[in-house]
Amino acid sequence: MTQAQPVWLSLGADAATVRLSRPAQCNGVSVDSLTLRAPTVRDIRLATRVGGDAEERELQLFASLAQVSAQDLEGLKLSDYQRLQNAYFRLVREDGDEPDADA
DSSP: OOOOOOTTEEEOSSEEEEEEEEEEEETTEEEEEEEEEOOOHHHHHHHHHHOSOHHHHHHHHHHHHHTSOHHHHHTSOHHHHHHHHHHHHHHHOOTTOOTTTTO
């Protein structure tokens, strides 16, 4: 069963763009969307080296992929951060990795 893509998400092969529910300050500029590029193995390894708990590693990874600071992401509404999480998991999911793909 394929889940419909949310209207706030634009998903490509190498990036996912998330439209925010309200503008946010990133790199000193007001933005209404953030784009996460597809991660590399290096990105994952660097985020792991940062240490801290899983939330901190995820925050650092997303900041790197979006080319913003972790502090910028911490300033997002929780619902917008959850959109980034959703976009990331859709971006890295393999074709056919739907929850009910084998059913």
